[in-house]
Amino acid sequence: xxxxxxxxECPPTTWYFRQPRYLRYMxxxxxxxxxxxxxxxxxxxxxxxxxxPAAWEGFLLALRSPASIxxxxxxxxxxxxxxxxxxxxxxxxxPLQIGEDFVPGNVISGAHYAVWILLSLxxxxxxxxx
Amino acid sequence: MRSISTxxxxxxxxxxxxxxxxxxxxxxxxxRIALVSKVYPMRSHTCAAEGGAAGVIKPDDxxxxxxxDTVGGGDWLSDQDCVEYFIHEAPKELLQLxxxxxxxxxEADGSVAVRPxxxxxxxxxWFAADKSGFHILHTLFQTSLQFPSxxxxxxxxxxxxxxxxxxxxxxTALEMRSGELHQFHARAVIIAGGGAGRMFPFxxxxxxxxxxxxxxxxxxxxxxxxxxxxxxxPTGLPNTxxxxxEACRGEGGILVNKHGRRYLQDYGMGPETPxxxxxxxxxxxxxxxxxxxxxxxxLQKGNTVTTQWGECVLLDMRHLGEKKINERLxxxxxxxxAYLGVDIVKDAVPIRPVVHYMMGGISTNTKAATPLPGLxxxxxxxxxxxxxxxxxxxxxxxxxxxxxxxxxLSAIEHVQxxxxxxxxxxxxxxxxxQSRIDDLMSRTDGTESMSGLRREMMDTMEKNVGIYRSExxxxxGVNKIHELRxxxxxxxxxxxxxxxxxxxFQLLELGSMLDCAEAVTVGALARKESRGAHQRLDYVERDDxxxxxxxxxxxxxxxxxxxxxxxxxxxKSPPGxxxxxxxxx
Amino acid sequence: MTPxxxxxxxxxxxxxxxDTDTEAHFQRYEVMCQEEWVVLDALNKIKADIDPTLxxxxxxxxxxxxxxxxxxxxxxxxxxHAFLRSYEGVIRVEPLAHFPxxxxxxxxxxxxxxxxxxxxxxxIPKEEKPISEGEYKQTPAQLMKFRQYSMCINCMLCYAACxxxxxxxxxxxxAALTLAHRYNLDSRDGGRKERMEVVATxxxxxxxxxxGACSEVCPAHVDPASALQQLKIVGSIDWIVEHLIPxxxx
Numbered sequence: 032x033x034x035x036x037x038x039x040e041c042p043p044t045t046w047y048f049r050q051p052r053y054l055r056y057m058x059x060x061x062x063x064x065x066x067x068x069x070x071x072x073x074x075x076x077x078x079x080x081x082x083x084p085a086a087w088e089g090f091l092l093a094l095r096s097p098a099s100i101x102x103x104x105x106x107x108x109x110x111x112x113x114x115x116x117x118x119x120x121x122x123x124x125x126p127l128q129i130g131e132d133f134v135p136g137n138v139i140s141g142a143h144y145a146v147w148i149l150l151s152l153x154x155x156x157x158x159x160x161x
Numbered sequence: 162m163r164s165i166s167t168x169x170x171x172x173x174x175x176x177x178x179x180x181x182x183x184x185x186x187x188x189x190x191x192x193r194i195a196l197v198s199k200v201y202p203m204r205s206h207t208c209a210a211e212g213g214a215a216g217v218i219k220p221d222d223x224x225x226x227x228x229x230d231t232v233g234g235g236d237w238l239s240d241q242d243c244v245e246y247f248i249h250e251a252p253k254e255l256l257q258l259x260x261x262x263x264x265x266x267x268e269a270d271g272s273v274a275v276r277p278x279x280x281x282x283x284x285x286x287w288f289a290a291d292k293s294g295f296h297i298l299h300t301l302f303q304t305s306l307q308f309p310s311x312x313x314x315x316x317x318x319x320x321x322x323x324x325x326x327x328x329x330x331x332x333t334a335l336e337m338r339s340g341e342l343h344q345f346h347a348r349a350v351i352i353a354g355g356g357a358g359r360m361f362p363f364x365x366x367x368x369x370x371x372x373x374x375x376x377x378x379x380x381x382x383x384x385x386x387x388x389x390x391x392x393x394x395p396t397g398l399p400n401t402x403x404x405x406x407e408a409c410r411g412e413g414g415i416l417v418n419k420h421g422r423r424y425l426q427d428y429g430m431g432p433e434t435p436x437x438x439x440x441x442x443x444x445x446x447x448x449x450x451x452x453x454x455x456x457x458x459x460l461q462k463g464n465t466v467t468t469q470w471g472e473c474v475l476l477d478m479r480h481l482g483e484k485k486i487n488e489r490l491x492x493x494x495x496x497x498x499a500y501l502g503v504d505i506v507k508d509a510v511p512i513r514p515v516v517h518y519m520m521g522g523i524s525t526n527t528k529a530a531t532p533l534p535g536l537x538x539x540x541x542x543x544x545x546x547x548x549x550x551x552x553x554x555x556x557x558x559x560x561x562x563x564x565x566x567x568x569x570l571s572a573i574e575h576v577q578x579x580x581x582x583x584x585x586x587x588x589x590x591x592x593x594x595q596s597r598i599d600d601l602m603s604r605t606d607g608t609e610s611m612s613g614l615r616r617e618m619m620d621t622m623e624k625n626v627g628i629y630r631s632e633x634x635x636x637x638g639v640n641k642i643h644e645l646r647x648x649x650x651x652x653x654x655x656x657x658x659x660x661x662x663x664x665x666f667q668l669l670e671l672g673s674m675l676d677c678a679e680a681v682t683v684g685a686l687a688r689k690e691s692r693g694a695h696q697r698l699d700y701v702e703r704d705d706x707x708x709x710x711x712x713x714x715x716x717x718x719x720x721x722x723x724x725x726x727x728x729x730x731x732x733k734s735p736p737g738x739x740x741x742x743x744x745x746x
Numbered sequence: 747m748t749p750x751x752x753x754x755x756x757x758x759x760x761x762x763x764x765d766t767d768t769e770a771h772f773q774r775y776e777v778m779c780q781e782e783w784v785v786l787d788a789l790n791k792i793k794a795d796i797d798p799t800l801x802x803x804x805x806x807x808x809x810x811x812x813x814x815x816x817x818x819x820x821x822x823x824x825x826x827h828a829f830l831r832s833y834e835g836v837i838r839v840e841p842l843a844h845f846p847x848x849x850x851x852x853x854x855x856x857x858x859x860x861x862x863x864x865x866x867x868x869x870i871p872k873e874e875k876p877i878s879e880g881e882y883k884q885t886p887a888q889l890m891k892f893r894q895y896s897m898c899i900n901c902m903l904c905y906a907a908c909x910x911x912x913x914x915x916x917x918x919x920x921a922a923l924t925l926a927h928r929y930n931l932d933s934r935d936g937g938r939k940e941r942m943e944v945v946a947t948x949x950x951x952x953x954x955x956x957x958g959a960c961s962e963v964c965p966a967h968v969d970p971a972s973a974l975q976q977l978k979i980v981g982s983i984d985w986i987v988e989h990l991i992p993x994x995x996x
Contacts (some may be wrong), residue, residue, distance in 0.1 A: 034339050034660055035764035036846035036854055041912030049820065053909060056957045120956065123972035124979060131887045201855065203900045204803075204811045259881045262869040262932060264889055264896050271883030295810055296896065303867040303925070315859075338848050367805035400782065403808045469750050496808060499827065500782075612794040656799040658765045661849040664798045 059116045065109035068102075116141040162595055164588075165310070167195040168571050170332055170347040172319045172374055174198035174207030176294070176542030176558065178353035179301035180254075180565030181572075186308035187524075188573055190444075195345050197314045197334050199666070200367065202302045206355055207561065208368045210294020211406035211492060212278060213286035214558035216251035219275060222283040224248050231556060233733045234280040235520075235549020236693035236703065238387065238711070240623045240730035243527045243546050244362050247556075247563050254562035255287050263300040263309045264289050277441050278413040278555045280448035280741075284441070287556040291492045297558055317343065318666055319373065322350060322381040322536065323595045325586040328579070329381065329536035333594040337666065340659030342598060344591035348579040349535050349572035352378055352523060355567060356541035357677040358391075359670075361516040362619035365397055365404040374542040376673035378523040379680065383531045384713040386544040386727070388521035388677065389685035390694045392552055393453035393628055397515025400472035401500050405493050405512060407554040410445035412489050413437050414478040416452070417509070418464040424474070428455040430741045437480045443743030449693045450551040451741060453514035457628045466511060473511035508536050514628060518557065519677075520694065521684070524713060524727075529568035535579065537572050539564040546711065546729070550693020601665065607653025611668050614652060618645055618671070618678055626685055631698045635686040642679045643721060649675055650719070679722060684712040687724045705736045751781035755830055756786050759800065762847050770847065772838075779830055785837065786814055786825040789851075792961040800849035809965055812901035815842050816851055822903035822963045842906040842914075848866050861918045865926035865945055870937025876956050888933040895928035897966045904970050906959035911955055917953040918944070920960035920970035927973040930980070946981030954978070 047053040079090035093099060121135030121143050155161065169185055171178045174196050182196050198205070217227050219576040225247040232239050259265055259273065265287050266274040278286040289296040305311055316337040323331035323344065331346045354374020358366030379385050395416070410416070415436055416425045425445065426433045432446040434440045445452075456474055459465050465472040478486060479491075483506045486494055490505075497503045503510045522544035527536045529545060539545075540561045547560055563655035625638030649672060656664035691697050710726040717723055755777055759807055762770035775792050788841040793800050802825070804814040809827040817840040818828045825839070845853035875882065904920035911917050926945045930938045945951055954974045 033764070034848065036848055037762055037764070037770060038846045039770075039843070041844065041909065043913060046909050050959070052959055052962060053957065056909075056955075056959075060955075120975065123961075124975035125971065126888065126976070128891060131811065131890045133890075159939065200803075200805065200813065201859070201900075204805055204813045206805065208811050208899070209806050209808060253877055254880055256877050259936070260871070260875065260877065262871070262929065262934060264893055265881075267884055267886050267889055269886065271885045271888075275883055291895070292810070295899070299896070299898075299900075303862075304869075306863045307866070307868055338852075338854070367807065367811060369805045401807060492810075499809075499829075502782075582787070615794075645856070658799070658849070659765055660764050661801050661852045663793075663801045 059113065062109035062113040065106045069106040069110070114147065118147070145153055162344060162591060164346065164584075165195060165345050166346045167193040168347060168576055169193075169349045169351065170197060170345045171351045171353060172197050172332060172377070173205070173353035173355060173540070173542070174200075174202035174302075174313065174315070175353060175355055175540065176207035176298055176301060176561035177565035177568070178205075178351070179298070179305050180562050181351050181353060181539060181569040182311045183301065183308065184566040184569035185573065186310045188569065190310055192310060192576070194311045195314060195347065196311055197317045197319055197332065197345065199316060199318045199337070199373070201315045202313070203299060204369070205298060206370055207298040207558070208295045209365070209367060209404065210297070210406040211291040213276060213288030213293040213555045214255055214297065215281065215285050215553070215555040216255040216287060216559055217248065217285055218255070218273060218287070219284065222285050226282050227251070227285060230281050230442070231547070231553055232549070232732050233737070233739050234553040235551055235737060237705070237709065237731075237734070237736040238390075238546070238549030238692060238729055240527070240546035241732040241734060242730050245732065246527050247547050247560065250345075250563040250567075251559045254559060254566065258300055259295060259560065261300050261304045263296050263464050266290065276408060276438055277446055278553070279407050279410065279446050279452070280442060280553040281446075282442050282554070286411070290488070291408055291490050294558055298517065299562075308546065314343070318669065319354070320590050320669070321590075322377055322380050323578065323587045323590045324533070325583055327588060328534045330582045331587055332377075333591045334599065337661055340662060342426075342591070342595050344587065346582045346584060346587050348576045348582065349537065350540040351568045352536065352542055353540045353568070354520040354542045354565070356522075357674060358516050359517065359682070360618060360674040360678045361391075361622045363397070363402050363623065364516040365394055365402055365518070371670035371674050372542070372677035373670060373673040374538070375522055376676040378531060378533070378536060378538065379676055379714075379716045381533060381536070382716070383533045383536060383678040384524045384715050384725070385597065385677070386521055386524035386546070386711050386713055387550075387684070388519070388680040388686055388714060389712060390520035390550050391516060391626065391681065392449055392518040392520060392694050393514040394703060395449055395452040395456060395514050396476050396512040396518035397517075398496065398501055399468060399511055399513050402515045404515070404517065405476060405510070406490070407449070407498065409476060409478055409490060411437045411439065412478075413481050414476055415445055417475050417477055418459050419466045420464065422464075423456055424459050425452065426555055428458060430455070432743070434743065439675060440743050443741050447741045448550065448551055448739075449517075449554060454696060455629055456514050463491055464562045468511045470511070471513065474514050475509040476512045478505045478511035479507065479509065518552055520544065520552055521681070521712075524711070525564075527567075527671065528571045529564045530571050535575060537568040539568040547717065550695060553675055555660040563666050583619075596714060601654055601668070602657055604654060607651060609648045610655075611652050611671060614645055614649060617672050618642065618675060621645070622678055622681070626682055629696045629698050630685055632686070635682060638682040639679075639686050639721070642675065642682050646675050646679060646719060676716070680714040683716055683722050683724055688712060703736075709736060752778055753781050753830070755779045755891060756836045757785075757788060757792070758836050758838045759789075759851070761800075763849055774836070781831060783830050784826050785816075785818055785823070785828040785839065788830065789825065789839070801849050810899055812899035814905050815901045815906065816840065817843055817906065819828065822898045822906035824901060824903070824965050827965055842902060844906050844908070844912040845902070851959055855902060858900070858905060858919070858922070861922040862900070862925065865918065865922045865923070866941050866944070867895050867906060867925040867929060867939060869929060869932060869935050871934065871942060872936030884933050890929045891933075892931035895924050895931065898924055898968050899966050901965060903963045903965060907959035907963040909957060909959070910955060914953055916949045918950050920974065923954075923977060924968060924970040924973040926933065942981060942984060944985065945977055951977045951981060
């Protein structure tokens, strides 16, 4: 007749199926794999560029293969999703107080989206899109 | 049984218990302090207090005014030496809390802000939105964490005081998670166990407010004082009984009946003041006893609003506007919305009076000492006679602090002269508790259902000891509670397990409540007058000739308790007329 | 007067009695409830009328004492604030996740209590000031800076929601870290450095991966996730100042 506390372990490999919010979290984390993979792709591209025009041409050709386009499309989706979660997080990490009141969170996140779009336009301008 | 030797044991870790513990630790770091509570400190019911805490701080205020408000509010049943001590200590204690980090609301210049409160002639209620008690409790609890000499015994249910040689020298307590009985040997004991509002069915009080501390002292021979004075808070949610703070009216909310009339003007609290411009100490800022009694009269006249939760009046705060409501009354908005489905920004909220606070309790003097040497008490469980026959809102949160600290200082004084406890004698005393528990656990012939007895007790209290009382009803109440106490001896314990057996704790709590309920009914029957929260339909006037005195109720085992009286201490304010007609004389 | 609507509610409650059980099991109860009740009301009715051996904690019934946290249909909730009207079918009630079960719905909060103490959740004064000199001035803006984080009722729902805490029990966790942040932000306080030694550590904020569940379940709208992210920024700046700026002191 005494205490015998019962510990129910958190299942280390399947816990994220318990709650939709945990799945959302895991999908956010998984996007980083795509972002990382695309970085590797960029490094390989640099290395090819350094190896000479023929290597660079081969690299560009490889980028145009259907598998590569699918891969890049997935990376784009992942990066956009990752960026969106990041921007949404900014209102929590960087609250802005003016006087007694705090600037509404969606203004802070919104400002990040605005800057993002602006910078993208600038990059596109220098890339000659317009 | 395990034995723990300490210097001071405190029973209850709410506002008063924590304040006492900190005061002890600060005064003498070598003192061993055992803080025993049936709940974790932050669960204590201090957390549910909303409106604020009164203390003279602003230049337009004075100690004399706070004195007059408190004594008049208490219908001259307050001990005036106690009130004098209290009003001077109040601002110091509130400042101390400020220094410990309590997030009091502020004025633009950074000084603490104050709000109007019922029965107070000046704005002097310090507040942290409408979660003042919550912030006070957490500030005290968190502050207490830095003192290594405070040893907490969380979730220990205290049972019996250990009394030897005419002195209180400890307590027995059940560790709830193991079921093991512990005895604490100490040279002084402070009870800070809170009120007993759960003896009523409709109450703002949390489940834990079952009068265990009061009953424990009572059984050990200390008298309970003025127990018949039970405060009804005028504005509770009609279904759950949740408190809507007096600050609702302090900020400008009004009470109207079904005809839209601000009916308080018909009960000596008028004339009417302009809506949205609350005037101190009149109309909606009248004292709680008068405002609750006015509801009763409206009910008799058929002026109340019939809702699915029963008869109500309406608390209208719409004119305050959303911004002010969100800033000053966010919890009220949330409570009304969640439990009643009413948004106070858009609609008036139906309310009715609800049992809120026990003015009575363990009899203590201004030093927080009970008549039993070595035993001190503070907070709602004590009756230091600050509140008299009716407590003013926002005096009790300060009472916790002032008399929690005072109990600690008195305990230190007592400890210095107290001889070492006689362990053998205390052991023998504790063995009696052990056999009481063993008997309960092994009892197989229990015939009475616990929840049945509890329901009968609550129904009796509501029916016979409500806002207005009569000889007939009170006699019925006394008889019934007495009968329930006898039947309680045969109550059935279903759960025999040792670990966290809440069936057992509820049963013990019921015993405490029945003891307290008997003191309330017996005291009320004997007091043949109307004063403050004790209103008799058969004795409608205050009777200073016969009843300007405290009721003292002494436990007599299973017999009807003995009632005695003690004079009220009057120093400078002779009994007068309570005037809540504002400035419109 | 329209009578209050009633409804037969089915609850599936996790039971565990260390005296007799080696494992926990679910028990089904059927109880007539008013439509406007909360899960706690249903439990109270079961305890009073059906099964006195069912154990759980509760007190205030107004979501401020923090006693009655439970998993309701897998979600950490205060049972006094979980309205029956929000649930259909059988309601599954379990003790708070990630804490050892003492009995039935009663868990042992010892670990949280120890962690709370570790973060020094009290004012460590910047400058000592006697009471006789009055209050520390604090403007409404300075108050608002930390007020939200002082609203924590210690109900531990955030710990039950946080998978990091479930997987790595040494994590100090959302509520305790948030209270550290609350005192760091208080204009009266000078104890940030002491607290950051506990907070900006592997077991402290750096164990947090910003799942954000703590803020979603918090019944007091404290938003612990925001406090922890801010603490990470503070910790990072401290580190940069200390390690990368010549002559810099944290």
